Amino acid sequence: MIKLSCQRTGRANMEFMWLYSLCQCILSVFVIVVSVRLCMAVSGSSTVADIQERTQGAGPQLRSVTCCLRLCLGWVGAVGGAVAVPVTVLLNLRTPQCLYTCITLVCCPLLVRQFTMFLLMLLTLDSHLQHHLADRYSSVMTRQRALCVVLLCWVGSVLSSFAQFISSDVLDTWRRGGTGPGTAGLGLPGNWTTSLPHLTPSPKYHHDRKIIGKYLPYGGFLSKFYVEDMHNFTYAEIHSSHWGVCAPDNILSPQFLVYVHGMTVFLLPLLCLLAIYLDLLCIKPRKTPFSHTDPLNKDSCRVRSLSLSLSLLVVLCLPLHIIHALLLFTPSTNLPAWAHAVAVFLFQLYSLVPPILFTPSKKKVGEERASFPLSVPHIPPAVTPSRGKSVRMALCEAVQAAPWASAKHSLKAKVCPEV
Template identity: 20%
Template sequence: MSSSPGIKPREHVDVMYISIETAIALVSVVGNVLVVLAVCVNRALRNTTFCFIVSLAVADIAVGVLVIPLAIILSLGFKTQFYTCLFLSCLLLIITQSSILSLLAIAIDRYLRVKIPTRYSTIVTQRRACVAVCLCWILSFLTGLVPMMGWNRRHAGGNLSSSGDIVCEFTAVMRMDYMVYFNFFGWVVVPLSVMIALYAEIFRVIRRQLNRRAEATCDGERYYRKELKLAKSLALVVFLFAVCWLPIHIMNCIDFFCPQWSVPKFTLYAGIFMSHVNSALNPMVYAFRIKQFRVTLIKISQRCGIRKPKEATLCPAGTRAQTEKGDVDP
């Protein structure tokens, strides 16, 4: 296969990787744009939990618009300045961190909702939720840009050439001790462990409340059943995140702790592919598991000309009361 100037010849596995990544990017962008649009048009979805879900959707849109194209560029083997390549690599980490911190914020939000239901609305306001989202993104930028401060491979062999240009690859500029100890153990394993503990406690509290049915009112039982359904959906999002992201981090651990073991290129690409496909899965979880979200997506498709809607509004009848309470019918 012929190659363009400055680009290494493509192998068949590289071409397949680029094709799959392009398809994932398109699905991710379209699906998550619909998530944001659904929240914008349906007042019943404009609560604090969906504020964090929108933050997660924005991160997933960034995966399709920014991360995947950058990953493809890094796989092409362009020659560029060291710090230019390092900055592009750091952008990949920033988006990943924003996703996991958004998931953590969602878990904390649902925990407070079932643990202190009577005081939840006064403690978790829309303004505080927006502040929390901003903090998540600020923290993501700070942790993702740590390699720019010096924790990188600038002084590794080959990166101090006289020309100043290097073949831009993620592993050529990013140190594996940073990826394993700081990024994986510190900012993936710890948040995931906290989320697992929070959802375990959420399910325990909800089950305990539902077992007290004889003492509870019908409204109380309905409240906790809705919370249980939504908690299951959001816990599924966390589970998919772990399943999709752990393989690539495990490969990094193998590369760091057992450098004599070489990870095949196909396996490496499969791990990268799984980490990116996670961004396309989240909208599907919302659509299949959350009724109000699914109904809103159907109405949006009708408005776009697939089928003319009978209703004059995007919010179905009977949702105004839910909007006032901030509840979503899963």
């Protein structure tokens, strides 16, 4: 009876895991769709800076700073959503993997999320600088500076996502971690795949291992799986010293999730958006150049957009960070399985918010085109001569200026004098 109930529980957990993975994959597909829509909307629209460059004869059409940032956000969302589909399934299956393969699988979603939050802050700050600097914006914000800031954000995202594995010995944590059949991952108890292989490498394996960079800071990193005779050992035997169940709870420590990941993807964006929100409420807006619309209306739109972004950030992301804080400060807390799963899904749901917020609407693009005053005055078609007419007028003037034309007029005046 006990064995039958355990089988039913395991089958129910397996069905729940597949349903949960399916929901996450559908969410990733939606992220890809909205990100591609953002890229298409930005690519198909002509911004005010583009019209100004064409008017001034600045060569080929170039994209403004805002368009560059929006395209970066769209590409990151599309690529991250495509990568998240297989990574989510592998992590939920909790398959045995090499330690370094597992680090890559776990940290890829963290890297995409961190870079997305940095781009969200950059786009919000860029919109605020356009509003605050007015005519000085074009001299302060250039494409080169914006791309340099994006590059720095990418480097910061990589460092923050892999921060736990840069300064600590994760191999000891990996060996001491719960890698047995009772391990819980994402609030789902149990090991969904086969158990860990019991591997005992032969002495020949240790003899054939080649030491690479033994005295360097990361010395021995490649030596964990680099063997001179690769054909006599399987992949599992080579990685047996650092082999375990791949899941975020076995790799990421609560300290990292609270003090690093929580600070960079939640607290820092929250403070940044809140500071811009308070600044918009307290400072009187300036009228931006090339715009005839009321600055108060634009200011109210920015305030509403920021309030919506702040509200969604708190509602969707705060539950997961509260759970991480509880696991850090009160490890004995027993949370239900559905609570952690729902919190993770809400956290991933926020990936839809930045692309939707910064997708320009067709109405807004039309207003920008209509509100931009061209430096070249518009000439009515009735006054502007066509190419054929201008050529004909030039020929008539040349004929009239010829010497035979003057002789013809003088002969006509002698024969038929005017009264």
